[in-house]
Amino acid sequence: MLIQSRTKMNELLAAxxxxxxxxxxxxxxxxxxxxxxxGGGFFPLKGVLQDADARRMTVSLQEERSSxxxxxxxxxxxxxxxxxxAIEKLDGTVVAERRAPKDSFAGHQMSxxxxxxxxxxxxxxxxxxxxTTPFLLAMDGxxxxxxxxxxxxxxxxxxxxxxxxxxxxTHSMVQEFFFGDDLMLRRHDYSVNIAGGFSASQxxxxxxxxxxxxxxxxxxxxxxxxxxxxxxxMLMVFIDISDVTFA
Numbered sequence: 001m002l003i004q005s006r007t008k009m010n011e012l013l014a015a016x017x018x019x020x021x022x023x024x025x026x027x028x029x030x031x032x033x034x035x036x037x038x039g040g041g042f043f044p045l046k047g048v049l050q051d052a053d054a055r056r057m058t059v060s061l062q063e064e065r066s067s068x069x070x071x072x073x074x075x076x077x078x079x080x081x082x083x084x085x086a087i088e089k090l091d092g093t094v095v096a097e098r099r100a101p102k103d104s105f106a107g108h109q110m111s112x113x114x115x116x117x118x119x120x121x122x123x124x125x126x127x128x129x130x131x132t133t134p135f136l137l138a139m140d141g142x143x144x145x146x147x148x149x150x151x152x153x154x155x156x157x158x159x160x161x162x163x164x165x166x167x168x169x170t171h172s173m174v175q176e177f178f179f180g181d182d183l184m185l186r187r188h189d190y191s192v193n194i195a196g197g198f199s200a201s202q203x204x205x206x207x208x209x210x211x212x213x214x215x216x217x218x219x220x221x222x223x224x225x226x227x228x229x230x231x232x233x234m235l236m237v238f239i240d241i242s243d244v245t246f247a
Contacts, residue, residue: 080124
């Protein structure tokens with residue numbers, strides 16, 4: 001996916017991308033690999049098992065594609081694209097697949113059970129979104145605008161509202177990204193459309209630098225209340241990231 005030219009970018013977004021390593025460096029990489037550990041209260045609601053084992057995540061940076069291994073068995077991995085979700089053996093043998101996977105979520109609510117392919121789809125689109133943020137916001141077809149700042153205690157966070165095209169599979173078509181004085185991501189708001197559209201706020205922290213790219217290694221997603229604040233007693237998803245390599 002092409003990155004917009006700097007002359008077309010929102011001023012805040014251009015500064016954010018520079019602070020995260022810069023567009024020129026980002027364009028040199030094709031993928032990122034990392035170790036992830038995830039869990040939270042969301043997965044029991046969906047009737048899927050979520051253990052504390054570490055997994056390897058691979059995310060393509062220039063197209064919407066991702067994979068996690070192992071998945072369901074030591075010799076199995078997922079392969080996600082917007083058009084297809086699959087569980088494969090490491091040699092490429094297909095175990096299960098679904099075309100137009102998003103259609104399978106029609107009518108789903110927060111507690112509607114998921115099958116293994118639906119869980120794999122959620123993982124694929126969510127982690128692709130997280131690992132490509134904030135460069136995702138400058139991809140062709142994505143438009144952003146700066147909205148009113150957010151006051152968090154003594155801090156003032158600047159907010160970018162992003163509008164995504166239908167060609168990108170992500171949580172929702174409108175999302176908000178909150179940046180601190182250092183231009184690092186503090187919070188990410190969205191609706192989980194494939195689970196009834198409930199509102200979520202994801203808090204991000206513990207930034208690292210990997211191959212010149214800055215990214216947070218702790219993500220904590222909570223349901224969001226009517227006051228637009230995360231309900232900290234309702235941790236839906238946590239993700240811990242380590243051993244990150246851009247290639």
